[in-house]
Amino acid sequence: MKHAVSGDRLQPLSYREVRVHDPFWTKYVALVRDEVIPYQWEALNDRIEGASPSHALQNYRIAAGEEEGAFYGYIFQDSDVTKWLEAVAYSLASVPNPKLEQLADATIELLARAQQPDGYLNTYFTIGHQDERWINERDNHELYCAGHMIEAAVAYYETTGKGKLLDIACKFADYIDTVFGVEAGQKRGYPGHQGIELALVRLYEATGQPRYLKLSEYFINERGQEPNYFRLEADGRAARFGQNYLLREPYYSLYKDGFAYNQSHLPVRRQRHAAGHAVRAVYMYAGMADVAAAFKDPELIEACRKLWDNVTQRQMYITGGIGSNHDGEAFSFDYDLPNDTAYTETCASIGLIFWAHRMQRLDPDRKYADVIERALYNGTISGMALDGKSFFYVNPLEVWPQACQRPDKKHVKPVRQKWFNCACCPPNLARLIASLGTYIYSQTDNSVYVHQFIGSDTKVNLAGQSVQLSQQTNYPWDATIDLAVSPDQPAAFTVAIRVPGWCENPSIVVNGQRVDIQAAMTKGYARINRVWEAGDVIRIELTMTIKRMYAHPNVRVNAGKVALQRGPIVYCLEEADNGAVLPDIALPEQAPLEARFRPDILGGITVITGEARRSSALGWEETLYGETKRADVVFPIQAVPYFAWANRGEGEMQVWIRER
Known part of the structure; x- marks a missing residue:
C-alpha cells in the first residue's frame, strides 16, 4: 500500500468560499433553495398530489421502530433523503435558513435512531431483511446508499459545523471497513453501483483518517479482479436459495453477457472503453481520479485519461449527455448516438461533471472545464422545468410525442414528470446547482484559475496576500466578463483564464492594456503573470457567434x-x-x-x-x-x-x- 501524498495539484475553491450572484445562475440557485428543496421535502413525505409516492422518510421511521409497516420503493430509496440533505447543506452555505436547518437536524436525528448498534444503516435490510446484508452487493445498492450518506454528512459538517451526521457516517464507514478487504474473514467485494469510492475520499479529507482513503483505494483496485466477486456472490446465493432464485433477480438479464454493466468486467487499470451503466461508470471514474491524485498513481491516471477520451470523443452527445442506450441506461458503442431514443439520464451528465472536475484537478487543461460548461448549460438543467416543479429523467435530442408510446421509446417523455418512483435525478440536480460555486475557481500557491464565467465573489490567498476576486457578467447571453482582482498589497501571481474551445477570437485586456493571448496560452488557459494591485480589472471578450x-x-x-x-x-x-x-x-x-x-x-x-x-x-x-x-x-x-x-x-x- 502506497502512502497518500499532498502534491501540488489544483485545489478547487469550496462552495463555502464562493458567493454566486449571476443573472443566469442566481435564479437557479434561488429556485433550488425556495422551490426545489421544499418541493422535494413534500415529495419525500408523499404530499405531492398526482406524483409517484416516495415513502423514503416513512422507511426511516419504520426502521427506527417508530411506526409499523413494510419497506416501500426501490432498494436504494434511502439515497433520496441523503441527497436532499446534501442539497440542503449547500443551500445553507449560501443563505442561512434556521427553519430549514432545524428540519435537516430533525431528519438527521431520525437517521441516527434508524442506525443499528454496529453502525449499519439501510432501511430495506433493517425492515425485515436483516439476514440478507451483503449477500448481493451486485444489485442491492448498500454501498451506493452509504456513499450518498457520507457525501451528505461531509457537506453538512462543512457548512454547519455540526458533527451528528458525520458521526453516523463514520460509524457506518468504520463498520464497512471491517466487512470488506483482504484480511481473513473479510469479503473481497466492492459496490455493484459505484459512488462510495469518491465519498470515502471526501470523508478522508474531512476527518484526516487514512483508513477511509485506503478503503476507497481497495474498492478501486479490487474491482474486476478474477475470480469475479459477483460471480462468487451469485454462487453463494444459488447454494443458499437455489438456482431458480438467481433467475428471478431483477438485474439478472443485465449480466448474461458478463459484468460490463457495472464495469467489473476488467480491472479498472485495464479499462479503455466506457461500457455499461453510465452513472455507475462516471461515479467510478470520479473515484478513480480521486484515488489516482491522492496516491500520485501514474497507471491509474493514464486509465482515467484513456476513458475520458473515449467518453468525450466517441460517446458524448453535443448536449453533454452520456449513456445512449435505454437498455441498462448504458453506454453503447463508439459513435452510436441516436437522437430519438437517447437515454442520457440527467444523473449521468451530473456524474460527468463530477468526473471532469476531478480530472481538472489532476491536469489543468481546458478540455475538462469545457465539458463541465457544456453539461452545466445543456444536459443537466434540461432535467428540470423552469419553475422547478417537474423533471426529466431522460434527455433525448429529438421527440415526436405520439411516438413515445412505442415500446422502444417509452422511456422518452414529451413533458417533465412531477416525481419518479426512481427519483435519483431531482435531488442530484438540486445538490449540483446548490454547490455551483465549487466549479468556478481553483488555485495553487501562486496561481488562481478561472474555469467558469459565473458572476461571483471570492477570496484566495496567493503569494502571501489575501486576494479578492469579483466576476461580473451576463453570460451565457453576453460575451463580456469583467474580473476585478484586488490583493491587500501589491503582489506578483498568476491569473489563468480559460479560453473556451468554442471561442475563436477572444480578447483579454488588463486595465486597458491588451494581453497577447497566444503567448500567454497554456492548455487553453491564458496565464497572466504580473504584479497585481487593488482595483485591477481584467475584461474578457469571447466573441459569441x-x-x-x-x-x-x-x-x-x-x-x-x-x-x-x-x-x-x-x-x-x-x-x-x-x-x-x-x-x-x-x-x-x-x-x-x-x-x-x-x-x-x-x-x-x-x-x-x-x-x-x-x-x-x-x-x-x-x-x-x-x-x-x-x-x-x-x-x-x-x-x-x-x-x-x-x-x-x-x-x-x-x-x-x-x-x-
Whole structure:
C-alpha cells in the first residue's frame, strides 16, 4: 500500500468560499433553495398530489421502530433523503435558513435512531431483511446508499459545523471497513453501483483518517479482479436459495453477457472503453481520479485519461449527455448516438461533471472545464422545468410525442414528470446547482484559475496576500466578463483564464492594456503573470457567434444534419415556434442566422432566427406516396436553448436539423 501524498495539484475553491450572484445562475440557485428543496421535502413525505409516492422518510421511521409497516420503493430509496440533505447543506452555505436547518437536524436525528448498534444503516435490510446484508452487493445498492450518506454528512459538517451526521457516517464507514478487504474473514467485494469510492475520499479529507482513503483505494483496485466477486456472490446465493432464485433477480438479464454493466468486467487499470451503466461508470471514474491524485498513481491516471477520451470523443452527445442506450441506461458503442431514443439520464451528465472536475484537478487543461460548461448549460438543467416543479429523467435530442408510446421509446417523455418512483435525478440536480460555486475557481500557491464565467465573489490567498476576486457578467447571453482582482498589497501571481474551445477570437485586456493571448496560452488557459494591485480589472471578450456544428461522419444518424450553438448553449427547434413535422425543415447551408434576446419567452432567453425550407403540403392531403417531389417553401424558424425545451406544453423537439 502506497502512502497518500499532498502534491501540488489544483485545489478547487469550496462552495463555502464562493458567493454566486449571476443573472443566469442566481435564479437557479434561488429556485433550488425556495422551490426545489421544499418541493422535494413534500415529495419525500408523499404530499405531492398526482406524483409517484416516495415513502423514503416513512422507511426511516419504520426502521427506527417508530411506526409499523413494510419497506416501500426501490432498494436504494434511502439515497433520496441523503441527497436532499446534501442539497440542503449547500443551500445553507449560501443563505442561512434556521427553519430549514432545524428540519435537516430533525431528519438527521431520525437517521441516527434508524442506525443499528454496529453502525449499519439501510432501511430495506433493517425492515425485515436483516439476514440478507451483503449477500448481493451486485444489485442491492448498500454501498451506493452509504456513499450518498457520507457525501451528505461531509457537506453538512462543512457548512454547519455540526458533527451528528458525520458521526453516523463514520460509524457506518468504520463498520464497512471491517466487512470488506483482504484480511481473513473479510469479503473481497466492492459496490455493484459505484459512488462510495469518491465519498470515502471526501470523508478522508474531512476527518484526516487514512483508513477511509485506503478503503476507497481497495474498492478501486479490487474491482474486476478474477475470480469475479459477483460471480462468487451469485454462487453463494444459488447454494443458499437455489438456482431458480438467481433467475428471478431483477438485474439478472443485465449480466448474461458478463459484468460490463457495472464495469467489473476488467480491472479498472485495464479499462479503455466506457461500457455499461453510465452513472455507475462516471461515479467510478470520479473515484478513480480521486484515488489516482491522492496516491500520485501514474497507471491509474493514464486509465482515467484513456476513458475520458473515449467518453468525450466517441460517446458524448453535443448536449453533454452520456449513456445512449435505454437498455441498462448504458453506454453503447463508439459513435452510436441516436437522437430519438437517447437515454442520457440527467444523473449521468451530473456524474460527468463530477468526473471532469476531478480530472481538472489532476491536469489543468481546458478540455475538462469545457465539458463541465457544456453539461452545466445543456444536459443537466434540461432535467428540470423552469419553475422547478417537474423533471426529466431522460434527455433525448429529438421527440415526436405520439411516438413515445412505442415500446422502444417509452422511456422518452414529451413533458417533465412531477416525481419518479426512481427519483435519483431531482435531488442530484438540486445538490449540483446548490454547490455551483465549487466549479468556478481553483488555485495553487501562486496561481488562481478561472474555469467558469459565473458572476461571483471570492477570496484566495496567493503569494502571501489575501486576494479578492469579483466576476461580473451576463453570460451565457453576453460575451463580456469583467474580473476585478484586488490583493491587500501589491503582489506578483498568476491569473489563468480559460479560453473556451468554442471561442475563436477572444480578447483579454488588463486595465486597458491588451494581453497577447497566444503567448500567454497554456492548455487553453491564458496565464497572466504580473504584479497585481487593488482595483485591477481584467475584461474578457469571447466573441459569441452562431456556430453550425457537425457530427463526426461515423455518427450515422446525424449525416447531412447541423446543430446550432452560440457560446456554450446548444439550441433546438420546438413545435411551439416552428409547427409540427420538424424533420421536414431543412436549413440552407448559407442561410443567415441572427441571435436576439427575447425577454418575453421562457424567462428571458437568446433565440436564434433565420429562414429555412420545408415541404409544401399542397396536393398531398389524401396521398401517401407519389412520383412528384414535394415543392419547398421558405419558412422562418426560431431555435431556443435546449435546456428550456418542453416548458410550453407538449410538442415536437429536435436538436439536429437537415442541412441543404
